[in-house]
Amino acid sequence: MSNVRNTLKSQEAPKQPKKRLKKFHLVNHNVSVSKSVAHILDGSFLTKQNLVKQIPFIIFLTLLGVFYIANSYNAEKTIIEISKTKKELEELRYEFISTKSKLMFASKQSEIAYKLANSKVKESTVPPIKIVSKKDSE
Helix, strand or coil, X not given: CCCCCCCCCCCCCCCCCCCCCHHHHHXXXXXXXXXXXXXXXXXXXXXXXXXXXXXXXXXXXXXXXXXXXXXXXXXXXXXXXXXXXXXXXXXXXXXXXXXXXXXXXXXXHHHHHHHCXXXXXXXXXXCXXXXXXXXXXX
């Protein structure tokens, strides 16, 4: 006996298309790019059919431009506000420092004594006494 089996031939897998050589692929790509450039240069991309297809993209680009411009105006406005606030803060800081120094000078014991010299209030020569209550000592 022989080892031959009676089997049905299975269906062959569909043939895959042959792979293109890279050189031809690049040539086809260059041809399509040159066609696109030619359409732009001769103005044929502005035909009604092509223009209608491109309307959503044109609207998108327009909205993107509007948002870009609005964003730059907003950023400039914010920068101007920050600059004004910094200047105001600096002025207020200077005012605080000068007011604080005036208050410290005016609250010195010698200045208070000088201002009260003409009035009936006189500077005490007796040191203060600490009063201690029985509740505090416990």
